[in-house]
Amino acid sequence: MDKQFVPCMLALATLSCATSLWAQTEPVPLRWNADRLGNHRYSVQVDAPATAVRVVLPWRRRDVHPEQVAAIVIGPDGQVVNNVVRVHIDQADGELAFEAKQTGVYAIYYQPYVTGGHPNYPTVTYPTPANTADAQWLRRSGAADPGRERTLPEAHVLGYQAVDDFDAYTDMERTATPQERQALLAAHPGAPWLLFPETREHPVRMFQQIPERWAQRGAGGTFADSALRGEYLSFQVGIWTARAAIHHVQVSFADLHGPGGATIPSSAMTCFNLGGIDYAGQPFTTHVDIAQDRVQPLWMGVDIPTTAKPGVYHGVVTIGADGIPAQQVPLTITVGAAQAVAHGDDDPFKLTRLRWLNSTLAQDDSLVKPFTAITVHGATLGLLGRDLTLASSGLPRQIDSRFDERMTGFANKPMPLLAAPMQLLVQDGSGTHALHAPETPSVHSDGPAKVHWQVDGRAGPLHAAVDASLEADGTLTYSIALTATQPTSLDDIRLEIPLRDSVAQYELGLGRTGDHAPADFNWRWNVENNQDGAWIGAVNGGLEFHLRDEHYRRPLNTNFYHQQPLVMPSSWDNDGHGGVTFKRDDARYLVQAFSGPRRMQAGQTLHYDMVMRVTPFKTIKPAEHFAERYFHAYGDLDAIKAQGANVVNIHHATPINPWINYPFLEPAKMRAYVDAAHQRGMQVKIYDTIRELSDRAPELPMLESLGHEIISGGKGGGFSWLQEHLDGDYIAAWHVPENRDAAVIDAGQSRWHNYYVEGLDWLARNIGIDGLYLDDVAYDRTTMKRVRKVLQARRPHPLIDLHSANQFNPRDGYINSTLLYMELFPYIDHLWFGEEFDYQHTSPAYWLTEISGIPYGLMGEMLQGGGNPWRGMVFGMTNRLPWTGGDPRELWKQWDAFGIEQADMIGWWVHDTPVKTGRDDVLATSYVRHGKTLIALASWAPAKTQLRLHIDWNALGIQPRAATLRAPAIAGFQPAAVFKPDDAIPVEPGKGWLLILQ
Structure with a gap:
C-alpha cells in the first residue's frame, strides 16, 4: 500500500484525498448514494480472503443507541456483503465480523437511512439491524460464537469518510468513551x-x-x-x-x-x-x-x-x-x-x-417613505391620509379617511369611519359603565413617526389605566389595565366599535374569507384557530383590529401554527365566555368584543390589549406597478430582458443564493449578477426571510446554545443532516433535495431579527441588492419597519414584495393571508398571493379584499395556475414570468402599445367610474388617457352574457359620435374584434375583454 494513502485515510472526512489514490483501492465512487447508504462510513483493508474477518470501528458515535441502527458492508466489487455479524455495538466502537471473499478495501456504512414523504418535507428513518447472515456461514465461520471471533483474521481500519465535507462529523462530535x-x-x-x-x-x-x-x-x-x-x-x-x-x-x-x-x-x-x-x-x-x-x-x-x-x-x-x-x-x-x-x-x-x-440598527421612530410626520392639534392626530380624534377614554372618538376611492390620491372631503365613539364598557348589577377620564389625554411625541398617551380613569367599579400609541402608518396599540378596588361581580367587559354602515362594506377574518360584511355574525375563541381579529371597511377607509393577551407572541405560520399557536388572551377569552359579534343596525355597523361574566378579587388586574390599524395605509401607484415587470427565477439577464421583464427575483436554491435564508455564502457570484443587471437597467431582489434557517448557517451551533430563543422547539426529524448533527429539539422545515439544503423553523420573535436587519444592510452595501422577495415571513411589523429603513437608506428605489400561499386551512388555523400579514403592508410594494388561492370560483369581493391588496394601498400579481388574466386586469394584475399556467408577455406588449403607465386607473369599485356594465357580476375597470381609454371587462357570471357599456363621455373627454371601440388581438387572451360603443358585447363566463375606446 502506498504509504501516502494511510494518513490520508486516517484523516477526518478524507474527501481531500487524491482521486488517483482512491482509484487503486476505493470500492465505490468517492461520492456515493447517501439516500441508500447514509452519510458516513469506515473503509477497512482486508489483506487476504477469509471465511470471516473481524474489525473494530472506533466511531465514537453521537447517536445514543447505535445498536438500534443498521450497518451495510460493501465489498471491493461494489456488492453488498450479507454475511455479517454485529459482535458488539456501543457508542464508543462497533465490532463486526463479515465474510471477505476478496482482498481489498471494504466500506462499512454505519448510519444508512431511508427517505420518504414529501421531497421538501422528507421523512428520514434509520432502519434497525436485520439478520442477513446465512446459517451455514455462521456455523462454518464461527463469527457468532462468543470468544471465537477474537481468533478471526483482523481487517485494518483505514479511516472515516463522509459523503461530503459538510456532512462529516467534526472533532466536536466524536464522543468521549x-x-x-x-x-x-x-x-x-x-x-x-x-x-x-x-x-x-x-x-x-x-x-x-x-x-x-x-x-x-x-x-x-x-x-x-x-x-x-x-x-x-x-x-x-x-x-x-x-x-x-x-x-x-x-x-x-x-x-x-x-x-x-x-x-x-x-x-x-x-x-x-x-x-x-x-x-x-x-x-x-x-x-x-x-x-x-x-x-x-x-x-x-x-x-x-x-x-x-x-x-x-x-x-x-x-x-x-x-x-x-x-x-x-x-x-x-x-x-x-x-x-x-x-x-x-x-x-x-x-x-x-x-x-x-444585539444590534439596534434602524430601531427608532424615524419616518419611512411615504409616511408623513404625525401632527397633533389638541385631541386630533393627523397622519398620511387619515385623522384620529381621541375621546377622554383615550379611545378613538372619530377616525377620518381622506383617501379617494381611486386609491391614487386624496378626496376633498374626509370620510368618517365611526358612527359614534369607540367605548370600553363594564357591565355589572348597577348598569353599564363606559371607561372615562376627567379630560382628553395629553399626547406626547416619541419622534416624527410615533406619539403616545396615557389615561387614568374609571369604568364603573374598576380603575382603568390606558397606555396607547399611534404610529405614522396608522397602527394604534392599546394596553388597558382594569383593576378591581374591591371584590366585584361583573356581567361583561366589552369593546364597542360602531362603524358607519356605509363604511362596513367588506369584512375578512374571524373564520370568514373576504366578502361583503355580514348583517349578523357571532364568533368564539378557539386555540385551534389562528384568529384574534378582523378587517372591516371600504376600499378607501377601513379598520383592522386584533384582541391580544398581555403576553402575546406571534404564532408560527405556514404549516406550523399548531406547534406554536395563539396565546389565548385570558381577559378577552375568559375561559370560553368571550367572543365577537357583528350587527348591522340602522346607520351603523356595531362590532362588539365581549368577555362575559366573571368575578374579580380586590387588587386583581385584567389586561385588555388590542391593536388596530386604519386603512388604507398609502395610495396605490399604478404607473410604477405597470412599469415593474417581474421575472421570478434566476436566469440569463439578456434573455430575461428580451422577454420584457426588468425586475428579477432570485430564489434560494440558485447558484448565487443556494441556501435558504442565508444569502451570504456566494457573495462574489451574487455581486457580479447584480452588477450585470444594473448595467442593463434591471433590478435584482433576493429571497431572504427568517421563517426558517438553513443548516449551512455557520452560526447554527451557537444558536442551538440559546435554547429556544431562536430555534423553535419541536420533535426533530426531517432531513438526515438535521437528525445527525442537531440534538433533536427542533422543527424540521423546508428541504431542497437538489443541493441537500435543510432548514429548521425559527421562533417568531427573537434576536435573529437583529441579525437579519444587519445582514440586509450588509447585502445592500456590499452586494447592491435592490430589495427582498418575502415568502410567508415569520416576523412582525417591528422588524418590517427596520427592514424598510435599512433598504431605503442604502438603495435608491428599493422594492419589497410579499408572497403567501393561502393559509385559510386547518394546518394554518384558518387565518386569512391578508389579515396575517396586514401589519407588514405599509412597508412593502407588491403582493403575490399565491398557491391555493382560488381565482376561478371566488367573488369580486374576495378578489378585492383577499388578493388584490388595493384597499390597503398595494397592487400585486397572480400565481396559482396563472390566475385568471381577465379578472386580473380589472385589478391591474397579471401573473409573473416564467411560472406555468399563464404568460403575461402579450399583455405587457398591449400595456406598452396603449401607454398604460400614463393612464389613470379607475377601478370598478369607484362609485362614479366612467365606464359601467350595469351588472354586479360583470365588472369594468378603466385606464384613462387623454383621448383614449383601455377598458378591462371581466365576468363572474355563471353563463355567457350580453351587456352594453354605460359610458360617461364627459369624464373620458371623448366625443361619442366619433368614438371607436375595438379589441386588439392578444394571443391567449382575446381575438381581434370591433364594436360600436352601444353594441351588446358578448362576455364568456370566467373571461372578459380588453377594449380600447377612442
Whole structure:
C-alpha cells in the first residue's frame, strides 16, 4: 500500500484525498448514494480472503443507541456483503465480523437511512439491524460464537469518510468513551462542573455528551486566540455539569491588560447566553440553569477597539452559579497590527457577526417613505391620509379617511369611519359603565413617526389605566389595565366599535374569507384557530383590529401554527365566555368584543390589549406597478430582458443564493449578477426571510446554545443532516433535495431579527441588492419597519414584495393571508398571493379584499395556475414570468402599445367610474388617457352574457359620435374584434375583454 494513502485515510472526512489514490483501492465512487447508504462510513483493508474477518470501528458515535441502527458492508466489487455479524455495538466502537471473499478495501456504512414523504418535507428513518447472515456461514465461520471471533483474521481500519465535507462529523462530535469520561472526572475529584474554553473554530455541537477532544485535552486551561484591531472576536466556554445540576449561571469579565498599560475594557465583552437586546430594542436577561450531565456552551465576544495597541492582552472571565464556587478562565488575546475590515463581518465563518444579535440598527421612530410626520392639534392626530380624534377614554372618538376611492390620491372631503365613539364598557348589577377620564389625554411625541398617551380613569367599579400609541402608518396599540378596588361581580367587559354602515362594506377574518360584511355574525375563541381579529371597511377607509393577551407572541405560520399557536388572551377569552359579534343596525355597523361574566378579587388586574390599524395605509401607484415587470427565477439577464421583464427575483436554491435564508455564502457570484443587471437597467431582489434557517448557517451551533430563543422547539426529524448533527429539539422545515439544503423553523420573535436587519444592510452595501422577495415571513411589523429603513437608506428605489400561499386551512388555523400579514403592508410594494388561492370560483369581493391588496394601498400579481388574466386586469394584475399556467408577455406588449403607465386607473369599485356594465357580476375597470381609454371587462357570471357599456363621455373627454371601440388581438387572451360603443358585447363566463375606446 502506498504509504501516502494511510494518513490520508486516517484523516477526518478524507474527501481531500487524491482521486488517483482512491482509484487503486476505493470500492465505490468517492461520492456515493447517501439516500441508500447514509452519510458516513469506515473503509477497512482486508489483506487476504477469509471465511470471516473481524474489525473494530472506533466511531465514537453521537447517536445514543447505535445498536438500534443498521450497518451495510460493501465489498471491493461494489456488492453488498450479507454475511455479517454485529459482535458488539456501543457508542464508543462497533465490532463486526463479515465474510471477505476478496482482498481489498471494504466500506462499512454505519448510519444508512431511508427517505420518504414529501421531497421538501422528507421523512428520514434509520432502519434497525436485520439478520442477513446465512446459517451455514455462521456455523462454518464461527463469527457468532462468543470468544471465537477474537481468533478471526483482523481487517485494518483505514479511516472515516463522509459523503461530503459538510456532512462529516467534526472533532466536536466524536464522543468521549466511558473510560475517558471517568479519567476526566478522576482528575477533578468532587468538582460539580468542569469548564472547557474553546475557540470559534470548534463550536460545541453536542449538548448531552462530551467530545473526545475535551476528554483528551482535559478541563480548564487558558483561552487563547488572536484578532485584528477592530475585529469582533467570538469564543466559547463549555460547561459540563458532570456531577450536579447548576442554577442561575453568572458571568463577569475583567479588563484585558496589554502592552504598555493598554487596556480593553470589560464593557467591550459580552455573554450572549445571558441576555442582550431583543428584537424590539429592549435589553433583557436570561436565567440559565443546566441539568446534571449536560453540556452548555456559553458564547462570548470581545469587541477589539480599532485603536487597540498591538500586542498580547491578558484577562479573566469568571463563571459562577448559585451555591457553587466560581471559576476563572484566563484569557490571552493577541491583537495584530492590521485593521480588520468591517469588524471581520465579510467572512461569516469567523462568527464576528454574532455581535449583530444585539444590534439596534434602524430601531427608532424615524419616518419611512411615504409616511408623513404625525401632527397633533389638541385631541386630533393627523397622519398620511387619515385623522384620529381621541375621546377622554383615550379611545378613538372619530377616525377620518381622506383617501379617494381611486386609491391614487386624496378626496376633498374626509370620510368618517365611526358612527359614534369607540367605548370600553363594564357591565355589572348597577348598569353599564363606559371607561372615562376627567379630560382628553395629553399626547406626547416619541419622534416624527410615533406619539403616545396615557389615561387614568374609571369604568364603573374598576380603575382603568390606558397606555396607547399611534404610529405614522396608522397602527394604534392599546394596553388597558382594569383593576378591581374591591371584590366585584361583573356581567361583561366589552369593546364597542360602531362603524358607519356605509363604511362596513367588506369584512375578512374571524373564520370568514373576504366578502361583503355580514348583517349578523357571532364568533368564539378557539386555540385551534389562528384568529384574534378582523378587517372591516371600504376600499378607501377601513379598520383592522386584533384582541391580544398581555403576553402575546406571534404564532408560527405556514404549516406550523399548531406547534406554536395563539396565546389565548385570558381577559378577552375568559375561559370560553368571550367572543365577537357583528350587527348591522340602522346607520351603523356595531362590532362588539365581549368577555362575559366573571368575578374579580380586590387588587386583581385584567389586561385588555388590542391593536388596530386604519386603512388604507398609502395610495396605490399604478404607473410604477405597470412599469415593474417581474421575472421570478434566476436566469440569463439578456434573455430575461428580451422577454420584457426588468425586475428579477432570485430564489434560494440558485447558484448565487443556494441556501435558504442565508444569502451570504456566494457573495462574489451574487455581486457580479447584480452588477450585470444594473448595467442593463434591471433590478435584482433576493429571497431572504427568517421563517426558517438553513443548516449551512455557520452560526447554527451557537444558536442551538440559546435554547429556544431562536430555534423553535419541536420533535426533530426531517432531513438526515438535521437528525445527525442537531440534538433533536427542533422543527424540521423546508428541504431542497437538489443541493441537500435543510432548514429548521425559527421562533417568531427573537434576536435573529437583529441579525437579519444587519445582514440586509450588509447585502445592500456590499452586494447592491435592490430589495427582498418575502415568502410567508415569520416576523412582525417591528422588524418590517427596520427592514424598510435599512433598504431605503442604502438603495435608491428599493422594492419589497410579499408572497403567501393561502393559509385559510386547518394546518394554518384558518387565518386569512391578508389579515396575517396586514401589519407588514405599509412597508412593502407588491403582493403575490399565491398557491391555493382560488381565482376561478371566488367573488369580486374576495378578489378585492383577499388578493388584490388595493384597499390597503398595494397592487400585486397572480400565481396559482396563472390566475385568471381577465379578472386580473380589472385589478391591474397579471401573473409573473416564467411560472406555468399563464404568460403575461402579450399583455405587457398591449400595456406598452396603449401607454398604460400614463393612464389613470379607475377601478370598478369607484362609485362614479366612467365606464359601467350595469351588472354586479360583470365588472369594468378603466385606464384613462387623454383621448383614449383601455377598458378591462371581466365576468363572474355563471353563463355567457350580453351587456352594453354605460359610458360617461364627459369624464373620458371623448366625443361619442366619433368614438371607436375595438379589441386588439392578444394571443391567449382575446381575438381581434370591433364594436360600436352601444353594441351588446358578448362576455364568456370566467373571461372578459380588453377594449380600447377612442
